[in-house]
Amino acid sequence: MNARNPSLVDQLSAMDARIRFIISVIVLGLLMTGPFVITAILIWASAQPAEQELLVQLIAPHLSLGALMTTFGFILGLLVIRYLFRQYVQGLLKMVENLRLMLSANRDFRVTPEGPPEVRLLAEATNDLAQQRDGLMDDVEAQIATAKASVEAEKNRLAALMSELAQAVVVCNLDGRILLYNSRARLQFKALAQGGTAIAGGALIGLGRSIFSILERNQIDHALEVVRQRLDKGAAAAIANFITTARGGQLLRVQLVPVLAAGEDLRQRDMTGYVLTVENITRSLEQESRRDQVLQSLTDGSRGCLANIRVAVGNLMDYPDMELEIRERFVGIISDEVVRMSQRLDQTMSEFADSLKTRWPLEDVLGLDIVAAAQRRIEQQLGLPTKSEEIDEALWLRVESFSLVFSICFLASRLIDNYQIKELRFRLLPFGKLAYLDLIWAGHAMSTETSYTWETETMQVGKEISPLSLRDVIDRHGGEIWYEREKAAQRAFFRFVLPVAAPDELGASEMIDDSGVRPEYYDFDLFHFQDQSIDLDRPLSDLTYTVFDTETTGMEPAAGDEIIQIGAVRIVNGRLLRNENFDQLVDPERFIRPEGIRIHGISDDMVRGQPNIEVVLPALHDFCNDTVLVAHNAAFDMRFLQLKEERTGVAFSQPVLDTLLLSGVLHPNQESHQLDSIAERLGIGIEDRHNALGDACATAEVFLKMLPLLAQMGITTLRQALEASEKTYFARVKY
CATH class of the missing domain: 1.10.287 (Helix Hairpins)
Incomplete structure (x- = not known):
């Protein structure tokens, strides 16, 4: 036996404990009855017939009392042995499980000193060793973190750059699996999602997913072939472009650029993936x-x-x-x-x-640049001197530069033609969330009718004619313009009221909640991922998982209870992707039990008008396609899904792992295998308990903590995990 294999040692120890308990009981019985039986046999064998009859007469009346005392002594001895086994043998086995937790899953976990004094001293000594181990590990982790800081900084710069690009960018490996995408791609494909994929924001873009669920495979294959041919010819720019149609009929312009392995010779460098830039050209x-x-x-x-x-x-x-x-x-x-x-x-x-x-794009422009551009154009084209009075050089405007500068030049041209002004002055000041841009001149007053006429007529500056009016430009900016007199200074001015550039101009549908951290939109390790169907003999660490949970009207699926909420998250390459989630309320088309409302807090009013199960289940099926399902007490949730197969035509046929059963495999000596108890043992805090998405996230974290513990037990493949789960006591529970 290899003493370094803790899984084999743990399994044999648990098996030996049961065998030793049985042997101890047998030995106790033999010790209590064996000497008397052997002595009686020897005396009986050596006695004469008359003596044997005398012995029978003497002993027979007292046999019932002897049997009763022997039975009582045996039971008392059995209780003593059971107590000693629970305190020493099972107590030590439970301590071994706790030590495994401390070593692999939860560094902050400590063994609770309980049981006999000797076991308590052992627990205290173990906790002291764990404290020293944590100090050493902190030093090692600090050194590793310092060594990796430079690499992580580069990765974060690239992630930040990709995330903030205004164009949709998707990076794939050669197998078409998405390993990076930015915020714009997420928003664009979410807007393109239709039918089931539009439910709960379930656009089919995500790390580890196939790009072919969005774009046609044959077009990408053709583009890759074009790129390879250009690479073979040593082309300086090996790029392919094509236009394709999305599921909803929108036209997309796609550019494909290869990702090449390191090397000096361009022709000999292997292609490891490709970058897609996607633009929706339907509206244009x-x-x-x-x-x-x-x-x-x-x-x-x-x-x-x-x-x-x-x-x-x-x-x-x-x-x-x-x-x-x-x-x-x-x-x-x-x-x-x-x-x-x-x-x-x-x-x-x-x-x-x-x-x-x-088609006008409003952009953030420094107000000083707008004034400078207008002054330069007025002086060059109209020959009118200009000056600046009060200019806030730090003021940014949200404008369309060309139309605004053209409007200013138009007014200057009209002032020259009608009032022969000699100079035009500019003033730019902030006013709350707006900005005042003033065109000031000295001269005669003008009428309100003239001002209105200039606003509504087609603009022209020299030979340049615009189909727009000054009012069109102002309305497009959501601003205002008026004419005022400065009687004391004998001056007049036109005032443009324009929007100030805000730091965040995204609409509500484009807002991305990153919870204080950058969303996990990239995973460079997926460059080496190879497309395979769900193979039961694949390592658990290589699989993609969808962890889900349901909230229901009650606890009896066979008695008519229905799903009222489904939450799901994905695990790709050993990472929990919280931003790639599925969260949807469901109209159960029946009333929710009051005892259920007290648990999950979902009322009838909250689900009324939500999509029914016939709409939601196909969307969930798309979300978790080609992944292994994970749930806590999965038999309960899967029963609800199975009962809806005939109604919805959707069957979830992929393998299912249950963290309840896996906990029974990992910690058979623990008293509770509820989600709260498991999370507490593994050092995981559950936020938003009894919310489908919250419980799904907690289950996902529990599952990730379980993977190294399963590996220590020699359970490394999906098949082994399923077979081990089937052997637990909890696998017998049916709904």
């Missing part, structure tokens, strides 16, 4: 199509008008002496067609302006 194509239709309509409509005008003008020129009535008719045709063309042009320009306004 719709706008382009709309503009094309408008231009086509303008062209087709103008062609007929021009033809009629050309004929009318030709007749007027060819027949200068035609009758007045006929001439007036041709002139009327020309006039009507000109009016019709003018109306069509106005309508086209209006539609084009609306399209242009929808």
Whole structure:
């Protein structure tokens, strides 16, 4: 026997304890009855027949008393042996399990001194050794942390860069498994999700998932082939582009760039994965199509008008002496067609302006840069001197730079043409969440009607014409503009009221709750992951898991109780991905039991109007596809799912691991295997207890702590974990 194999030693020790207890009971019985039986046999064998009859007469009346005393002594001895075994043998075995917890799963765990004085002293000595071990481990971990700080800093810089990019970026290994994605990709694919995948934010993007659930495999394979050919030819930029259609019909423009292994020769470097940049071009194509239709309509409509005008003008020129009535008719045709063309042009320009306004991107711009750009353009194009009065150089604006500068130049041009101003001054000051941008000049006062006319007419500066009005630009910025007089200084000014750039302009649907830490959107170890179906002989550490939990109307699935909440999280490459979760209330289409409400706090009003189980279960199936299911007391949750297979047409056929059964495998001598007790032993705090997602997260943490303990017992594969679970007492529980 290899004494360094703790799993074998623990199993044999537990088995030996049971055998030794049985042997002790047998020995006790033999010691209490054996000497008397042997003595009686020897005396009986050596006695004469008359003596034997005398012995029978003397002993027979007292046999019942002797048997009773022997039985009483045997029971008393059995109780003593049982007590000693519980205090010393089972107590020490329980201490061994606690020591395993202390060594592998929970460093802060300490053995509770209990039992006989000798066992208590052993527990105290063990705790002292653990304290010394923790001090040494703290020193080692500090040195390791220092050594890894540089590498982690590089990884975090890359993660931060990828997370904050404005473009959707997804990095995959050659097998199509996602190993990195940024916030924009998460938001974009969540917006594209339809049907079941749209429930509970279950967009099919996540670490370890296949990109082929989102994009077509054949298009990516073709792009990879194009990249390989370019690499073989030594191309400087081995990039492939293609356009594909998402599930909902949206058009996506995708660029694929290879990730190459280290090496000097570009042609000999192996491709280890690829980077995808994804852009949704559906809206831009719709706008382009709309503009094309408008231009086509303008062209087709103008062609007929021009033809009629050309004929009318030709007749007027060819027949200068035609009758007045006929001439007036041709002139009327020309006039009507000109009016019709003018109306069509106005309508086209209006539609084009609306399209242009929808395309305006508002950006954070330093206010000083806007003023400088306007001054430079006014001085160069209009020859008007400009100056700055009060400028807050640290003020940032949320504007569209070109249209705003063009609007300022338009006003300057109108002031020159109508009031011959000699100089234009700028003032930029903050006012709460707004900014005041003033265009100041000295000169004559202007009327309110003139100001209104300038706001609504089409803007023009020199030969440059915009289809927009000043009011269009102001409305697009959500701002305001007005005219004021400074009577004391004999000056006037136009005031632009503009939005100040806020540090966070994301809408509610785009907000990402990272709980104070950066979401786990990357896992570079997945570069080496190979796509395989769920193989029972694969190591537990290599598998991807979905840990789930349900809250129900009651505890009797066969009696009509229903699911009211499902929560699930994923474990990929040994890491719990809290941000890749599934959390959904379910309408049970029946009332919730009052005793259940007291436990989970979910009332009938909270679930009324939520999706029913026929909608939620397909979404959950998509979320946990190709993963091993994990739950605590999984038989209870799986029974609810199985009873809905016929109604929903969804079957969860993947393997299921139960942390309740695994706890029985790891710690058979512990008194409780409830989730709270297991979490306390492993040093895990449960937040939001009796909430499906909260319990799923706690179960996931428990499961991750169990993996090294199972490895110590020699349970390293999925098959071994399933077989060990089936042998526990709790596996007999049925619902």
